[in-house]
Amino acid sequence: MGRYLVTGVAGFIGSALAKRLISNGDEVVTIDNLSTGYQSNIPDGVTFINGDCGDLNVYDKIANLSFDAIFHIAGQSSGEISFDDPIYDIKTNAESTLLLLKYSMKIGCKRLIFASTMSVYGVKPDCPINEDENCKPESFYGVAKLASENYLRIYQQYGVHSTSLRLFNVYGPGQNMKNLKQGMVSIFLAQMLKNKHIHVKGSPDRYRDFIHVDDVVEAFIRCLNIEKSKGLAINIATGKKTLVSEIVETMVSTQKENITVNYEGGTPGDIHGIYADISLMNDVLGEWKKVDLHDGIKSMVNSYL
Numbered sequence: 563m564g565r566y567l568v569t570g571v572a573g574f575i576g577s578a579l580a581k582r583l584i585s586n587g588d589e590v591v592t593i594d595n596l597s598t599g600y601q602s603n604i605p606d607g608v609t610f611i612n613g614d615c616g617d618l619n620v621y622d623k624i625a626n627l628s629f630d631a632i633f634h635i636a637g638q639s640s641g642e643i644s645f646d647d648p649i650y651d652i653k654t655n656a657e658s659t660l661l662l663l664k665y666s667m668k669i670g671c672k673r674l675i676f677a678s679t680m681s682v683y684g685v686k687p688d689c690p691i692n693e694d695e696n697c698k699p700e701s702f703y704g705v706a707k708l709a710s711e712n713y714l715r716i717y718q719q720y721g722v723h724s725t726s727l728r729l730f731n732v733y734g735p736g737q738n739m740k741n742l743k744q745g746m747v748s749i750f751l752a753q754m755l756k757n758k759h760i761h762v763k764g765s766p767d768r769y770r771d772f773i774h775v776d777d778v779v780e781a782f783i784r785c786l787n788i789e790k791s792k793g794l795a796i797n798i799a800t801g802k803k804t805l806v807s808e809i810v811e812t813m814v815s816t817q818k819e820n821i822t823v824n825y826e827g828g829t830p831g832d833i834h835g836i837y838a839d840i841s842l843m844n845d846v847l848g849e850w851k852k853v854d855l856h857d858g859i860k861s862m863v864n865s866y867l
Contacts, residue, residue: 565589567629567671569615569662570636571608572599574737574745575677575729578775579633579782581605591627593620594636598741615658621665631673631786634662638703643743645830648702655706656713663717671722674714675785678726678795680771680836682708688769690839693728693795700833711795723792725785727778730799730838734775734858735865746770747809747859754813754821755866763827766807769835771799774853784847791846799838800852812856816863 566583570576571592576599580590584607592604595614604610613620615636637655659676666674681704682697699705714724733747742749753760781798785791814821 563587563589564630565591565628566631566633567591567593567624567627568608568633568635569593569658570599570634571605571610572596572601572603573635574599574603574734575732575775575778576633576635577603577605577736578734579635579779580608582779582783584608591624591629593624598638598738598744603736614654615662616653618661621661621668624665625669628669629671631675632662632666632671633675633677633782634659635677637677637706643703645702651702652706652709655703656709659710659713663713663722666722667717667720673786673792674722674724675782676710676714676724676726678711678728679704679707680728680730680797680799680838682711682728683836685833686836688835690801691797691836692839693797693842701830715793718793725791725793726795727781727785727798728795728838729778730771730773730797730836732775732778733772733862734853735862736775737862739866746806747772747862750810750813751863751866754817755863758817758819759822759824760810760813761827762806762810762823762825763829764806764825764832765834766805766810766825767834768806769803769837770806770809771802771837772804772809772855772858773799774855774858777850777852780850781843781847788847794842794846796843796846797838797840798843799840800855801838801840802855803835803837804855809859812859813863816860 572594684698737748
């Protein structure tokens with residue numbers, strides 16, 4: 563039984579991780595400003611601190627607590643939105659990490675696991691991308707996440723052992739259906755269920771590597787007890803290349819009603835395609851059976867229906 567600080571538990575991934583920790587008998591404390599999440603997402607038993615991880619004063623509220631590890635999940639998570647307000651993006655995705663690192667040192671917490679993103683890579687060729695690739699992000703969001711990874715790397719010398727998990731396209735029940743600028747699967751699903759129409763910004767031949775939120779949570783949990791994960795950035799994905807058109811077709815196939823689809827426009831900072839080399843993930847965290855994409859989407863549709 564441990565005590566963990568999980569930032570962003572009112573959101574999609576943070577909520578799922580907190581549920582898993584609570585079910586394991588662990589104690590969970592969260593900081594969340596409810597900017598994109600909902601207090602109703604916070605599981606029973608979690609101690610909720612309403613505040614911003616980028617606000618130095620919020621740490622006064624937990625100054626006397628100790629934690630076995632910190633999971634930093636909170637932050638603005640849309641490449642598109644990062645172009646609307648780059649200053650807010652760097653505050654939530656980089657400044658917050660620095661403050662958490664300072665807090666970790668102050669309380670003597672030596673373990674921090676960070677939710678990074680595949681957006682740090684930028685435009686890459688059509689082949690599996692490994693962690694040694696040069697990072698040249700195309701969005702302010704990716705820039706801020708990469709900055710956080712570098713802050714974490716520097717703080718290793720001060721005794722805060724971190725792991726950056728470069729999450730690829732995460733999907734699953736609990737994803738925010740009201741945010742139509744973040745989460746490819748949830749955006750398409752929200753449009754389909756509300757309007758019986760899906761508007762895809764970009765080509766149907768774009769491709770991504772989709773991973774279910776349950777598998778992401780599994781990766782976070784495994785990091786806790788695996789010593790050799792410390793100091794690494796690790797791709798968290800399935801290693802499978804999936805076309806955007808395949809995602810759309812799978813969703814449409816779940817409906818008896820006619821669903822119309824059009825492909826038009828684009829998104830600032832968007833890339834044509836990326837999928838992961840997961841050799842390092844398998845080597846460090848071990849292999850486990852991942853949720854099948856088609857089964858995962860169908861169960862997600864049913865959960866919202």
